Amino acid sequence: MSSLPSVYSRIKAEGESRLTEEKRAQERRKSAVVLATRFLLDQGYVESAREIQRETGVDLDKVDAADNMDLMHVMQEYEEWYQLRFDKAPRFTRKSGTQAATARPCPSSASHLNHNAGGVLPRLAQTDMPSHPMPPPPPRRYSSPGTNPQPALSPKTKQIAARRARERKGSSKSGVADAASSSAPDEDDDLPSVTQNLGAGSGDGPLLQLTGQAVRKNKGAGGQVSSSAGAPDAGSEYYSSQLLRPCPPVAAFDTERQELTQIITRDICTSNPGVPWDDIIGLDRAKSLLKEAIVMPHKYPQFFTGLLAPWRGILLFGPPGTGKTLLAKAVATECRTTFFNISASSIVSKWRGDSEKLVRVLFELARHHQPSTIFIDEMDAIMSQRGAADTEHEGSRRMKTELLIQMDGLLGSQHDGGVFLLAASNLPWDLDAAMLRRFEKRILVDLPDPAARTSLFRHFLPPGAAEPLDFSDFARRTEGFSGSDIRLLCKEAAMRPLRRLLQRLESSPTADCAPQEGETGGEGCREGIPQPHESGAADCACGVGLEAVSAADISAALASTRPASHIPFVKYQQWHEKHGSQ
Ligand SMILES: Nc1ncnc2c1ncn2[C@@H]1O[C@H](COP(=O)(O)OP(=O)(O)OP(=O)(O)O)[C@@H](O)[C@H]1O
Incomplete structure (x- = not known):
């Protein structure tokens, strides 16, 4: 029979350890809110981030995600650990509306936040939210992630994980180390600091001393993320889950710009055009060049650097009805980049005189949503040869010049590495020579053999x-x-x-x-x-x-039935011999 003092100390130890666990659970939840809010802000969901801050009292001016830590990092770390542990990728989401989904209680936001073994989550001191626009997120440094793997790993996995942890520690940058060492207990030293204190004198609240503990307990295997990932996404799945980032904020007084942004955003394909490459008969060369220019660089970016940087502009030309638009649809189906489907005639007719602004906003949005593909059909309608100053509308000249400038940007800048221009034309000989030079590949979309x-x-x-x-x-x-x-x-x-x-x-x-x-x-x-x-x-x-x-x-x-095209095919062949890519 144990003595009374030893019983007391056991009970005391149990109580302390329960309190510690509860504190960690609270910290974990708060860290999740900070990471989620920071993620939303970084992605441009300013209104949502602001709403979360208002609702939870978390103030990113006082506490922010640690320099080397963000939600994507945490998920990536978890994925890697899961892969290592279970030899398959975790699945983070599942279709809702299934029996499993409805069976799970879905608490209201407040009760959900308060639902924990340790009782009510203390609200942080509410501070005034910043007025619109939100301050831009500070530049993030993503250095060493430093996550401690979970317990219950196999010895081999432990070895690998320990080696990785050592490697990370070696390359760890000061930001995390500082935040962690100032407040963390010893045992937490190698756990990630998920949030960091901001500003002087802010280190006294509970949230402001958070350290580590992001994934302390090994719940992963049996948790909601336990099913294995399926086969690689098909193009259609990409579309069904495509999440367009919000457009960059436009000043409230700039209504014209807002309108232009809206017009172009409407032309972004968010539904799957459903044209797999196999549905396109023949046209093997065009297909392989497009795969090489758009699909492969996205899939294997490591090979497409330096001299091998992907093509930036391709012109598809040929008689009407030969499959140019179909090829563009296949690109949109398979490429997984943000696809802007722009009809040149709509630019010209809607914005005659002001089209250059539309062109500028188009490329800005493409950069914002990159990797992206801009497809301009009927290119000849927008970029015919520039006439003399007295014969051509001034607005039309300005728009053409803007397009040339934007193309130069694509070709010359590393920054635009994720934007690709695909154009189609039935009348390539009408295209402006300067524009033509900027298409690195000019592909004849032939009549079928x-x-x-x-x-x-x-x-x-x-x-x-x-x-x-x-x-x-x-x-x-x-x-x-x-x-x-x-x-x-x-x-x-x-x-x-x-x-x-x-x-x-x-x-x-x-x-x-x-x-x-x-x-x-x-x-x-x-x-x-x-x-x-x-x-x-x-x-x-x-x-x-x-x-x-x-x-x-x-x-x-x-x-x-007669062929629809009235232009003799030989004219395309001649132009192809002179200007086309062989
Ligand atoms: N190679 C092909 N394989 C399968 N279908 C084709 C092919 N070429 C044309 N078609 C059929 O013809 C239709 C029209 O083709 P598409 O719109 O792509 O031609 P286009 O070259 O863009 O014509 P235009 O220059 O007049 O815009 C397609 O929807 C498709 O049904």
Whole structure:
């Protein structure tokens, strides 16, 4: 039986350790608020940051995230530890609305903050919030993260983690060390200082002495972040989770600038255009150059430096309907950069006389949201050759000059490394020579060759033909057709069975022959081309049903369809030989 004093000291020790744990829990929560607020401010969510400060009483003028610490760092550290520990990446978020999500209590903000084993979270002294605009965030130094890994690691993991901790400590910068050493107990020395005191005499509040302890307890494995990450994101997932940063603040009196910013922000693609590279038939060279210029530098930035810096400007030129816009959509689908889809004619028509401001704001926003891709369709409409001073509108000259200046910025500055200009034109010979020089690659988007035309027929014609179709014969008969022409031809061919069906329906005396739901199209309908029934046969006793497209339908469509472009292709070839990239 233990003596009374030893029982007392055990109880006392337990009580102290519980108090310490509670204090740490409080500090952790406050640190989370500071890190989150700092993160929001750094990202430009000024209003949200201000609201959090108002609600929690946290004042970043008094206590801020430590120099080497931010939310991204904490998460990255956690990810690395988790990967090391469980050999898979943690998942930080999950779809809400599932049973699991609704089962979890979702407290109101106040009760959530107060819900802890240690009782109520003391509010910090409320100070006046800074008036708009918020002061710019101080420059951050991201030096050594210095997070202590969790307990319960395997010996091997412990070794690796210890080595990493030593390495970090060696490269640790003074900011953290100072903040930690002034207030931390010994045992916390190698734990991260998440927040730091700011200003003289501010070190007396509980929050202002925070040190370490960001991830003291190993709850990770069983916590909400325990499921493994799935396969790498597909382009569509990128769009579904794309978070546009708020635009840079514009002075309240500058309404014109606000309007311009709004106009351009509307042209940012935030939904997935849904065009994978494989949906583009042929055009292999254009595809590989675009991947090389936009997709790969984003994926493997370490290789695209110095002389190998990515291309900054590419011009796609060629006859109408050959897939230039489609290529841009594929870039937007796959590239994971912020994609600005700008129609040149809209710039010119809306802002005639003032378009240079729009151009300036466009590039500013692209830099703000970088990595980004600006796609300008109908480039010739905006950047035709500059005329003499007396024949050309002054506003138009100013806008062209601005675009040239901005292009120079892309080509010359490291700062703009994340902005890429993609332009398309049907009339490259009309483009201003100075602009042309600034496109590092000028790619001919060719008319499809016979093999590509065969594939286009296969791609567009609905499946389930009643007879075998000789696609290569159709390809032979469509020399000079663009992808768009072939699509229209296929649509015309597919319309013919539909017309026959409608004719029968209209002339039928009985009501029994009303078309069934889904007869003219439905799920398998491709780009507005009606689908036949799978059997290709009539659907009801009186012969009402959509027949399959036959060779005769295609021949008839061929007889009534002509290529849309009136510009001889040889003109593009000649221009390509003179100015195009080989
Ligand atoms: N290579 C291709 N592969 C698949 N579809 C194509 C191809 N080329 C054209 N098309 C079809 O033609 C349509 C029009 O193509 P797109 O708008 O990309 O042409 P464009 O070259 O941008 O024309 P314009 O110069 O007139 O703007 C596409 O939506 C697509 O259905």
